[in-house]
Amino acid sequence: MRTLEESMSPLSVLWRIMRYLLLRPETLLLLCISLALWSYLFHTDDVKTIVQSMNVMKGKMKMTPTDxxxxxxxxxxxxxxxxxxxxxxxxxxxxxxxxxxxxxxxxxxxxxxxxxxxxxxxxxxxxxxxxxxxxxxxxxxxxxxxxxxxxxxxxxxxxxxxxxxxxxxxxxxxxxxxxxxxxxxxxxxxxxxxxxxxxxxxxxxxxxxxxxxxxxxxxxxxxxxxKPYQLKERKRIKKAGGFISFNGSWRVQGILAMSRxxxxxxxxxxxxxxxxxxxxxxxxxxxxxxxxxxxxxxxxxxxxxxxxxxxxxxxxxxxxxxxxxxxxxxxxxxxxxxxxxxxxxxxxxxxxxxxx
CATH class of the missing domain: 3.60.40.10 (PPM-type phosphatase domain)
Incomplete structure (x- = not known):
């Protein structure tokens, strides 16, 4: 069991303060705003990438499938x-x-x-x-x-x-x-x-x-x-030695309903x-x-x-x-x-x- 003196060491106190600050939502928001402001003022490529990544991540969160x-x-x-x-x-x-x-x-x-x-x-x-x-x-x-x-x-x-x-x-x-x-x-x-x-x-x-x-x-x-039935696509397919056939829709080699x-x-x-x-x-x-x-x-x-x-x-x-x-x-x-x-x-x- 740690003594009171160990638990109150400078490193321990500093770690507690940093952990408290970093986990607060306000700190994360301030970090994002700071990155955006730095990017706007100085056009740093690395910061651009970070900000863009955050924007994409937000989009992906909204794109998750739901029942x-x-x-x-x-x-x-x-x-x-x-x-x-x-x-x-x-x-x-x-x-x-x-x-x-x-x-x-x-x-x-x-x-x-x-x-x-x-x-x-x-x-x-x-x-x-x-x-x-x-x-x-x-x-x-x-x-x-x-x-x-x-x-x-x-x-x-x-x-x-x-x-x-x-x-x-x-x-x-x-x-x-x-x-x-x-x-x-x-x-x-x-x-x-x-x-x-x-x-x-x-x-x-x-x-x-x-x-x-x-x-x-x-x-x-x-x-x-x-589409395979289009004249230009049909000619190209035939020239390559292929064919199109109808199976519910026109298909390349009787398989695929698109030609590209x-x-x-x-x-x-x-x-x-x-x-x-x-x-x-x-x-x-x-x-x-x-x-x-x-x-x-x-x-x-x-x-x-x-x-x-x-x-x-x-x-x-x-x-x-x-x-x-x-x-x-x-x-x-x-x-x-x-x-x-x-x-x-x-x-x-x-x-x-x-x-x-």
Whole structure:
């Protein structure tokens, strides 16, 4: 048993004081504020990374799965995933599937604006491994490359389009190598949007889809689905020695209902499936957008682009900006798939004419 003198030694007293201070919520809050202030004043890269990591961690805490308590058409929605921030919201359900293979990601740097905001939808198939791998690795790699680009863009030959394309193709190589080693045949779509002050860049592989609502309420397609029945895709598949057949939907080699994806190593080895993204760039000053919808194909099986834009436009004042409502409506219409919808609200912009 320790004596009173030992328990009151200087080191013991100091440890007690530090432990008391460090465990108080006020101290943790003060630490976060200090880091943010230091980053704002001195633009220290290390502090930027710490602050961004804190923001991502907050988002992940909100994205943890919960038992669904919504009932649609007499059926209980199995599990739900959700995320909310002042400018973006996501609602996602497992639906009638045995597993949840959809993944999504939002990475914003609201403090330093060191790179464009990154939004991603990854709809897995054949298991969760591919979508989970892309979720874990692609946004982080993009963030690092984009930060470097923003610091050196005057002397760089790259741009947002080339960065997206390069890293999506690199991600597929990593994924195919990793999953083929364990004979895991999983694959995933990849829909990524980079939102900067004046420009929106969207890259797509597969059949997840992005749509924008312009200033007049019109639906503007931001991506193109990659389906086997499309003439360009059908010709490419046939030239590679493959075929498409109808089994509920048109499928590559009678297996996959999309003609491009990340992963799916058996079809990649046959050269009938490719990972090449379409990358499109949009002028925000010209479009004057109100919001963007990014969603897995579960939504687009039951909603057209125009229907989805009109539906969300009427519900932007809801907590999830209409994302939850449209997901549940899609489930009500009979979609059997996982359904994930992300809505990004955009600030009102001055027109070019007004700014002149």
């Amino acid at each position: 669904g308590d919504d009932v649609v058409d007499g059926q209980k929605v199995s599990r739900t995933w959700e995320f909310r921030s002042p400018t973006a919201a996501v609602y996602s359900i497992q639906g009638k599937r045995d597993h949840m293979e959809d993944r999504f990601h939002i990475l914003t740097d609201t403090i330093n604006r060191s790179h464009p905001d990154i939004f991603g939808i990854f709809d897995g198939h054949g298991g969760e491994a591919a979508a989970e791998y892309v979720l874990t690795h692609l946004p982080a790699v993009l963030s690092k490359q984009l930060q470097q680009y923003e610091r050196q863009k005057e002397n760089s030959l790259l741009n947002h389009r080339s960065i997206l394309k390069q890293h999506i193709l690199n991600m597929d190589k990593e994924l195919v190598e990793k999953l083929s080693a364990s004979y895991d045949e999983a694959g995933t779509t990849c829909l990524v949007a980079l939102l900067s002050e004046k420009q929106l860049t969207v890259a797509n592989v597969g059949d997840s889809r992005a749509v924008l609502c312009d200033k007049d309420g019109n639906a503007i397609s931001l991506s193109h689905d990659h 994806s990340l992963g799916d190593y058996p079809l990649k080895k046959l050269n009938v499936l490719i990972p090449d993204p379409d990358v499109l760039t949009f002028d925000l000053d010209k479009l004057q957008p109100q919001f963007i919808i990014l969603a897995s194909d579960g939504l687009w099986d039951t909603f057209s682009n125009e229907e989805a834009v009109h539906f969300i436009k009427e519900r932007l004042n809801e907590p999830h900006f209409g994302a939850k409502s449209i997901v549940l409506q899609s489930f009500y219409r009979g979609c059997p798939d996982n359904i994930t919808v992300m809505v990004v609200k955009l600030k009102k912009r001055r027109s070019k004419a007004a700014g002149q």
